[in-house]
Each structure stands twice: as structure tokens, then as C-alpha cells.
Amino acid sequence: MKKTINKKTLLYVHPVFIVGSYDDKGAPNIMAASWGGICCSQPPCVTVSLRKATHSYWNIMKNKAYTLNIPSASQVKEADYAGIYSGKDENKFESLGLTPVHSKIVNAPYVEEFPMNMICKVIHTYEIGLHTQFIGEVVESYASEEYLGENGLPDVARIDPFIYDSSSRGYFRVGEKILDAYSQTK
Amino acid sequence: MKKTINKKTLLYVHPVFIVGSYDDKGAPNIMAASWGGICCSQPPCVTVSLRKATHSYWNIMKNKAYTLNIPSASQVKEADYAGIYSGKDENKFESLGLTPVHSKIVNAPYVEEFPMNMICKVIHTYEIGLHTQFIGEVVESYASEEYLGENGLPDVARIDPFIYDSSSRGYFRVGEKILDAYSQTK
Numbered sequence: 001m002k003k004t005i006n007k008k009t010l011l012y013v014h015p016v017f018i019v020g021s022y023d024d025k026g027a028p029n030i031m032a033a034s035w036g037g038i039c040c041s042q043p044p045c046v047t048v049s050l051r052k053a054t055h056s057y058w059n060i061m062k063n064k065a066y067t068l069n070i071p072s073a074s075q076v077k078e079a080d081y082a083g084i085y086s087g088k089d090e091n092k093f094e095s096l097g098l099t100p101v102h103s104k105i106v107n108a109p110y111v112e113e114f115p116m117n118m119i120c121k122v123i124h125t126y127e128i129g130l131h132t133q134f135i136g137e138v139v140e141s142y143a144s145e146e147y148l149g150e151n152g153l154p155d156v157a158r159i160d161p162f163i164y165d166s167s168s169r170g171y172f173r174v175g176e177k178i179l180d181a182y183s184q185t186k
Numbered sequence: 187m188k189k190t191i192n193k194k195t196l197l198y199v200h201p202v203f204i205v206g207s208y209d210d211k212g213a214p215n216i217m218a219a220s221w222g223g224i225c226c227s228q229p230p231c232v233t234v235s236l237r238k239a240t241h242s243y244w245n246i247m248k249n250k251a252y253t254l255n256i257p258s259a260s261q262v263k264e265a266d267y268a269g270i271y272s273g274k275d276e277n278k279f280e281s282l283g284l285t286p287v288h289s290k291i292v293n294a295p296y297v298e299e300f301p302m303n304m305i306c307k308v309i310h311t312y313e314i315g316l317h318t319q320f321i322g323e324v325v326e327s328y329a330s331e332e333y334l335g336e337n338g339l340p341d342v343a344r345i346d347p348f349i350y351d352s353s354s355r356g357y358f359r360v361g362e363k364i365l366d367a368y369s370q371t372k
Contacts, residue, residue: 002303002328005338009224009232009324012256012302012340012347013201013360037223038195039235040314046195047233047319049225070198073364080370112188118195124312128226128321133233135314138195142188152191153353154198161198163349163360167339169368174199174349175361178259182355184266 014164016079016171019048020067020100020109020117021059023087028100028109030069030092031056032083034164035131044138046118049131055087060122060134065106068136070116073160076171105139115147115159200350202265202357205234206253206286206295206303207245209273214286214295216255216278217242218269220350221317230324232304235317241273246308246320251292254322256302259346262357291325301333301345 014034021029036048046068050057060066071079078096085092093100093111100109103119110117120136127133149155156174163172200220207215219242222234232254236243246252257265264282271278279286279297286295289305296303306322313319335341342360349358 001331002298003331003334005327005329005334005340008327009227009230009304011201011203011224011232011254011304012342012345013199013349014224015199035224035226037233038200038221039233039319040221040317041195042316043314044195045314045317047223047225076365077370080365080367084368084371116198117188124314126310126312126321128229128231128310130228131226131231133225133321135312135319141191141194143191145187145189148189148191149353151353154191156198156351156354156356156358159198162364163199164367165342165360167335167337168342168363169366170342170363171365171367172342172363173361174351175359177354177356177358178348179262179266179357180355181266181350181357182270184263185270 014166016162016164018069018071018079018082018111018114019056020069020111021056022063022107022109023055023059024062027091028093029055029059029087030082030111032079039135045135046120046138047133047135049133051131063107064122065108066120066136067103067108067110068118068120069111069114070161071114073162073173075114076162115144116154117142200352202348202350204255204257204265204268204297204300205242206255206297207242208249208293208295209241209245210248213277214279215241215245215273216268216297218265225321231321232306232324233319233321235319237317249293250308251294252306252322253289253294253296254304254306255297255300256347257300259348259359262348301330302340303328
């Protein structure tokens with residue numbers, strides 16, 4: 001029996017990414033965001049949606065650039081903090097002891113200590129309502145070598161990423177593997 | 187030491203959703219998709235990106251409507267199958283023994299057997315490259331009662347959703363909780 005639960009965005013398993021940007025004084029900022037994901041394979045593009053109330057929104061509108069940084073479970077406290085406080089009031093890189101690295105390709109900083117970094121150039125902005133969606137073309141990606149598997153690709157077990165559940169407001173680890181994709185052929 | 191790993195969409199922890207649509211003969215179709223996520227809280231909106239090579243792309247372009255259905259780990263084989271075969275060649279609801287339910291609000295079917303269903307009206311279409319992004323306003327959401335917690339919200343432990351990792355091409359369960367969100371206040 002199905003029950004109506006209002007008009008809700010129920011999508012389970014939200015990623016947690018840390019969005020990097022520079023403000024109008026050139027100070028680096030990070031914030032945590034869960035509304036987004038991959039939106040195109042070629043060109044490689046990712047999307048993130050932000051409210052105008054955030055410092056990052058205005059930074060990205062000005063620079064047309066941002067980074068998405070993927071933290072490990074061991075860095076979940078830093079990620080949570082970055083989602084609570086505003087770059088209007090403090091430099092969160094300094095508060096958290098993290099290192100901003102200028103991306104060189106676009107005007108945005110990435111987080112040295114986080115396993116993976118995507119450098120994004122904004123190619124489309126769409127105002128939906130409370131949130132504005134930024135589509136960013138991934139112009140470069142970095143990973144720390146210790147997080148790569150033998151095939152040279154990021155290894156989920158080494159990265160140990162985490163998930164956000166907005167119903168219970170909790171962060172969860174990735175659990176056991178249950179199936180190989182593309183295995184259910186006739 | 188950071189290593190460049192080409193221009194890649196490295197976003198870890200992809201959701202897996204099953205996209206429901208009707209084709210031009212009125213036949214219901216499902217496909218598995220991982221490129222998407224939540225993109226706005228108010229109005230509630232979700233996004234999914236599809237290639238023109240898919241049957242679903244044309245269905246959604248015609249009807250301006252789709253559903254996103256969230257399967258449980260126990261339904262991972264059905265989800266994988268829905269990502270391999272095309273609705274051009276077969277009715278995947280029939281192949282998998284799943285029940286299409288007409289959403290009434292928009293012209294799209296949802297999957298009765300999957301724990302959660304979002305009924306979406308397309309409000310914006312953006313051609314990025316290989317993928318086209320559809321932004322859908324969630325006009326209704328359904329959940330089976332056995333998946334709701336005591337607060338009336340979907341319960342991640344009962345839903346037992348799964349995650350796709352595109353590097354290893356595997357599906358993973360959600361693991362242990364590591365932190366409460368909004369806990370790292372000063």
C-alpha cells in the first residue's frame with residue numbers, strides 16, 4: 001500500500017561534496033552541498049545547486065568557476081563544519097586547518113587534503129526557485145595517489161567516501177558490495 | 187601528492203534511480219540512471235540526464251514527464267537489468283514482473299514494487315553534450331508504508347537503498363552511520 005508523503009525530493013543516497021570558491025576579496029571559501037551530481041559524460045559535467053543566501057552562490061556567480069572536493073569518512077567532521085558556518089564570517093580553510101590550492105585553470109581553490117578534486121568552469125546557470133543550479137564542465141580532476149587503485153582509477157575502498165541521508169540527518173559510510181553492474185544479462 | 191586523472195566526473199556515491207516513462211504507443215518503460223540528483227528544495231525538483239540513444243529520452247521529450255523510483259538492495263538485479271536492455275526491444279515491466287501504475291497527475295508510470303516514487307513534471311531541458319538534462323518538479327511522492335519510520339519519513343534502514351560506483355562498476359549497500367549532521371558546532 002502506497003502512502004502520499006507530500007511533494008518531497010526523496011532521492012536516497014545523496015553525495016556530500018565540498019564546494020570551493022573565491023570571494024570578491026580573493027579569500028578562499030568552502031561549503032558542504034548535497035544537491036547535485038554528475039549531469040553529462042562528454043563533456044564531463046557536474047551540477048551543484050546553491051541558495052542565494054550562501055556566500056558561495058555570489059562567489060560562483062562572479063568567477064563562473066568552482067571546485068567539487070570529495071572528503072573521506074575520516075574528514076566527515078570538517079565537512080559537517082563547512083556546512084554549518086558561513087564564509088561571510090570566517091575563513092573555513094583556516095578554521096579547519098585545510099590547505100587551499102589555486103587551480104590555475106579557473107579562478108577557484110581546491111582542498112589539498114581531500115582525496116579527489118574536480119575543477120569546474122560554469123557553462124550554464126538556471127534559477128529554479130530557492131536553489132540555483134550551476135552546471136560546471138570538469139576542466140581538470142585530481143586525486144591523491146594513495147586513493148587510486150591498480151587500474152589508475154579512484155578506489156572506493158581507499159577513498160572511503162560517505163553519504164548524507166536528509167531524513168535522519170546523518171552521514172553514512174559506503175557498505176558492502178552487493179552486485180557487479182551489467183551482470184544481469186539474459 | 188596529487189595526480190591528474192584526466193577530466194573526469196569523479197563524484198563518488200552515485201544514486202541509482204529507475205526512470206519511468208510512457209512511449210508513443212503508451213507502453214510503460216523503465217531504465218536505470220545514475221547521472222542526477224536533487225536540484226532544488228522549493229519547489230522540490232530532481233534532475234536526471236539521459237542520452238538521445240535511449241528510448242526514455244524520447245518518451246520524456248514527448249510527455250514532459252517522468253518518475254524516479256528508488257529500489258531496495260533486494261531489487262538490485264531488476265535495477266541492473268533495466269540499465270542493460272532497451273524499451274525499444276521489450277517491455278521491461280513484463281520481463282521483470284513489475285507493476286506499472288499510472289501516476290494520474292502527469293503522463294508517466296511509477297513502479298509499484300519499489301519503496302519510493304517521485305512523480306515529476308519537466309520544467310527545464312538543457313542539452314549539455316552526450317547527455318541532456320531534464321529538471322523535473324516533484325508534483326507528488328509515494329512511499330510504501332513499511333519503509334517509513336516513526337516520524338513518517340522514509341527510513342534509510344528499512345529502504346536499504348544502494349549506491350553505484352562507476353570506477354569499479356559495482357553496486358554497494360549503505361553502511362554504518364558515522365556522524366549526525368549539524369553536530370560540529372563551535
